[in-house]
Amino acid sequence: MATDAALKAFLDLTDQDLATYAAARAAEIGLILPETTLPAVCENLALLRAQTALFVAALGARAGESPQSFEP
Numbered sequence: 177m178a179t180d181a182a183l184k185a186f187l188d189l190t191d192q193d194l195a196t197y198a199a200a201r202a203a204e205i206g207l208i209l210p211e212t213t214l215p216a217v218c219e220n221l222a223l224l225r226a227q228t229a230l231f232v233a234a235l236g237a238r239a240g241e242s243p244q245s246f247e248p
Contacts, residue, residue: 187229194218 189197198217202209209217 194221
């Protein structure tokens with residue numbers, strides 16, 4: 177499960193950080209991302225980051241009450 181710190185770190189990523197983040201996460205879970213897929217993976221991560229920020233903002237203080245934590 178992700179911690180609040182991990183969620184904040186994900187939300188704080190810049191578009192320039194996404195390729196590095198994607199490569200690190202892939203290595204963490206034993207995946208190899210072909211170079212040709214990296215632009216699409218980064219685009220999807222950018223969308224996920226934006227959606228996550230929207231949901232966290234909409235939940236406000238209730239965001240920490242969920243029994244399951246978000247894990248990017």
